[in-house]
Amino acid sequence: MMLRVALAWQKKRVGRMRMPSTAAxxxxxLKDENCPILISPxxxxxxxxxxxxxxxxxxxxxxxxxxxxxxxIIDGKSMAEEIMSRIAFEVKRMKESIGKVPGxxxxxxxxxxxxxxxxxxxIKACEEAGIKSMMTxxxxxxxxxxxxxxxxxxxxxxxxxGILVQLPLPQHLDEAKILDVLSLEKDVDxxxxxxxxxxxxxxREPLFIPCTPKGCIELLIRSGVEIMxxxxxxxxxxxxxxxxxxxxxxxxxxxxxxxxxFTKNPEQITCEADIVITAAGVPNLVRGNWxxxxxxVIDVGTNPIEDPSCEHGYRLRGDVFYEEAVxxxxxxxxxxxxxxxxxxxxxxxxxxxxxxxxxxxT
Amino acid sequence: MMLRVALAWQKKRVGRMRMPSTAAxxxxxLKDENCPILISPxxxxxxxxxxxxxxxxxxxxxxxxxxxxxxxIIDGKSMAEEIMSRIAFEVKRMKESIGKVPGxxxxxxxxxxxxxxxxxxxIKACEEAGIKSMMTxxxxxxxxxxxxxxxxxxxxxxxxxGILVQLPLPQHLDEAKILDVLSLEKDVDxxxxxxxxxxxxxxREPLFIPCTPKGCIELLIRSGVEIMxxxxxxxxxxxxxxxxxxxxxxxxxxxxxxxxxFTKNPEQITCEADIVITAAGVPNLVRGNWxxxxxxVIDVGTNPIEDPSCEHGYRLRGDVFYEEAVxxxxxxxxxxxxxxxxxxxxxxxxxxxxxxxxxxxT
Numbered sequence: 051m052m053l054r055v056a057l058a059w060q061k062k063r064v065g066r067m068r069m070p071s072t073a074a075x076x077x078x079x080l081k082d083e084n085c086p087i088l089i090s091p092x093x094x095x096x097x098x099x100x101x102x103x104x105x106x107x108x109x110x111x112x113x114x115x116x117x118x119x120x121x122x123i124i125d126g127k128s129m130a131e132e133i134m135s136r137i138a139f140e141v142k143r144m145k146e147s148i149g150k151v152p153g154x155x156x157x158x159x160x161x162x163x164x165x166x167x168x169x170x171x172x173i174k175a176c177e178e179a180g181i182k183s184m185m186t187x188x189x190x191x192x193x194x195x196x197x198x199x200x201x202x203x204x205x206x207x208x209x210x211x212g213i214l215v216q217l218p219l220p221q222h223l224d225e226a227k228i229l230d231v232l233s234l235e236k237d238v239d240x241x242x243x244x245x246x247x248x249x250x251x252x253x254r255e256p257l258f259i260p261c262t263p264k265g266c267i268e269l270l271i272r273s274g275v276e277i278m279x280x281x282x283x284x285x286x287x288x289x290x291x292x293x294x295x296x297x298x299x300x301x302x303x304x305x306x307x308x309x310x311x312f313t314k315n316p317e318q319i320t321c322e323a324d325i326v327i328t329a330a331g332v333p334n335l336v337r338g339n340w341x342x343x344x345x346x347v348i349d350v351g352t353n354p355i356e357d358p359s360c361e362h363g364y365r366l367r368g369d370v371f372y373e374e375a376v377x378x379x380x381x382x383x384x385x386x387x388x389x390x391x392x393x394x395x396x397x398x399x400x401x402x403x404x405x406x407x408x409x410x411x412t
Numbered sequence: 413m414m415l416r417v418a419l420a421w422q423k424k425r426v427g428r429m430r431m432p433s434t435a436a437x438x439x440x441x442l443k444d445e446n447c448p449i450l451i452s453p454x455x456x457x458x459x460x461x462x463x464x465x466x467x468x469x470x471x472x473x474x475x476x477x478x479x480x481x482x483x484x485i486i487d488g489k490s491m492a493e494e495i496m497s498r499i500a501f502e503v504k505r506m507k508e509s510i511g512k513v514p515g516x517x518x519x520x521x522x523x524x525x526x527x528x529x530x531x532x533x534x535i536k537a538c539e540e541a542g543i544k545s546m547m548t549x550x551x552x553x554x555x556x557x558x559x560x561x562x563x564x565x566x567x568x569x570x571x572x573x574g575i576l577v578q579l580p581l582p583q584h585l586d587e588a589k590i591l592d593v594l595s596l597e598k599d600v601d602x603x604x605x606x607x608x609x610x611x612x613x614x615x616r617e618p619l620f621i622p623c624t625p626k627g628c629i630e631l632l633i634r635s636g637v638e639i640m641x642x643x644x645x646x647x648x649x650x651x652x653x654x655x656x657x658x659x660x661x662x663x664x665x666x667x668x669x670x671x672x673x674f675t676k677n678p679e680q681i682t683c684e685a686d687i688v689i690t691a692a693g694v695p696n697l698v699r700g701n702w703x704x705x706x707x708x709v710i711d712v713g714t715n716p717i718e719d720p721s722c723e724h725g726y727r728l729r730g731d732v733f734y735e736e737a738v739x740x741x742x743x744x745x746x747x748x749x750x751x752x753x754x755x756x757x758x759x760x761x762x763x764x765x766x767x768x769x770x771x772x773x774t
Contacts, residue, residue: 242609243613246608254605278674306669307669322681
């Protein structure tokens with residue numbers, strides 16, 4: 051399987067990076083009196099990037115089975131619109147009651163085209179909802195202090211209730227350090243480790259649930275899907291999507307498995323899932339034969355594929371090989387029009403919640 | 413299967429608690445104009461206890477297969493002793509260099525017999541390692557402020573580098589509130605949500621890794637087990653063991669599935685695992701036929717089973733049906749003598765690390 055090849059390639063690459071297996075290194079080092087007391091390495095030293103093997107984009111040879119579409123489409127766009135109009139109503143009510151509106155501040159570093167699109171969509175959504183928005187744009191090569199200063203200003207600004215730092219940041223900036231400075235009460239993306247810990251721990255409530263995972267759950271529940279007791283597979287373990295999605299599903303009592311680039315048999319595991327949420331960032335990764343008949347598929351992938359025939363020269367493709375998946379799944383989100391709009395709706399919802407908390411407004 | 417019966421019983425019980433399914437309640441409420449904008453409920457409102465169906469303790473009818481033991485025993489006791497002697501050496505070195513030793517403070521509320529045993533073992537281990545220990549004991553019906561005051565005193569005490577609140581606390585005490593007050597720099601159990609978030613997030617390093625999960629990893633690595641790429645199943649999702657263990661395994665690039673009391677087919681999922689770590693607190697839960705031949709089994713369970721023939725009137729039994737498991741597994745931890753001693757060793761290791769950080773001692 052291609053992923054096994056990719057894994058083997060990755061192991062060789064790791065080998066060339068002179069990183070012997072943790073176990074081998076550990077057992078060997080036990081003999082060295084100067085070695086640390088404990089063998090377990092630091093976690094950050096273990097962190098390796100997830101390098102997926104992208105599937106080819108061409109269509110597979112014709113199937114003998116029918117082309118009948120099985121899956122109902124989860125219309126994320128409509129659900130988001132309904133939520134957005136409710137948010138706009140609440141914002142109006144807040145304005146009329148206390149003369150305040152929620153405020154969302156965005157810090158944008160560099161000029162990545164995808165980031166620009168996301169930010170543009172978020173600002174536009176704020177306008178439509180009556181939420182005040184403001185943005186600080188910094189050049190790609192800006193100094194860390196410039197970002198931290200912008201952040202501090204927004205932290206101090208009482209008209210700002212949510213702050214988001216559009217990720218990814220340029221490599222030279224310390225993302226963790228920057229996100230740590232972001233005021234907890236304004237962490238509408240929910241990326242602060244304290245928030246993540248409160249998401250993970252039963253009995254705890256995070257101040258903010260990260261927008262995309264929150265949107266995925268909202269899509270599922272609004273589609274009438276019962277999460278409790280279901281087998282859920284999350285493909286991808288990014289800090290911003292895969293990880294919090296797996297934690298959130300578990301809080302909803304799904305039985306969760308997390309697949310990543312080091313997983314040897316992702317197709318087999320995914321095939322056991324009632325619910326598949328995929329956020330690997332690899333177009334067409336999830337084939338029809340990865341899916342159990344009747345599976346529910348939430349596709350977080352927004353992968354730009356070059357296509358000169360399209361308006362901007364590219365089209366968006368999910369992680370899922372859509373044409374195959376619709377024949378197998380019972381429910382599926384389209385790309386675009388599924389998760390994307392819901393993520394934005396959740397961002398605005400988090401911002402509204404933050405403002406309500408700030409003004410003790412109910 | 414007994415677990416299906418238990419699950420059905422639990423669902424009925426939940427039904428009697430008048431808690432309709434999240435999805436049904438949600439879809440119904442969409443029609444109500446006064447309903448919240450978002451359907452997703454608060455996480456704490458979702459939290460349900462994991463009520464496992466305890467397996468019977470009697471031995472199964474005689475197997476036709478041989479009684480040959482397959483599994484090598486992971487001698488946690490010996491590994492812990494080796495670690496403890498290295499810790500003692502470091503403590504001595506610290507004392508001779510800077511005239512300081514690490515200090516561990518324990519807060520014990522009530523008189524649970526198991527808690528008393530655990531605390532006694534921890535204090536004894538401190539003494540053997542040269543770590544100063546101190547304990548505040550409070551009655552079962554103490555007020556929350558008494559616990560918070562004891563905690564604050566230890567927080568302020570510069571000779572204390574680690575504080576542990578022996579769990580579980582009596583029901584009337586707010587555990588989360590108490591653990592939140594514990595100084596982050598002294599959170600040697602690693603239960604603070606900030607610590608848990610830093611454990612979950614790639615690129616982050618927690619100040620302390622919770623002791624039992626840390627011990628499990630140490631046992632695996634010292635046994636020469638390569639975790640990367642392996643399929644790992646964690647049985648149980650407690651905040652103190654199952655959850656952090658699953659996060660830690662994922663940081664080590666295992667493909668993790670978490671099983672809990674709402675899982676419909678735990679045996680089937682466990683059968684796929686290369687590594688099984690079980691912390692459900694149910695004696696004999698994990699049968700031989702739950703395990704893949706050659707599986708590696710780490711048994712965190714320490715379940716007291718009444719036995720008048722034993723010294724204290726009870727004996728300890730793991731979560732694993734040991735006599736069956738040893739015929740199938742390739743490696744297994746005994747109970748006692750496996751995870752328990754390693755947990756204590758990790759506690760002392762965390763305390764030593766904390767002291768080193770406090771004094772900037774290397």
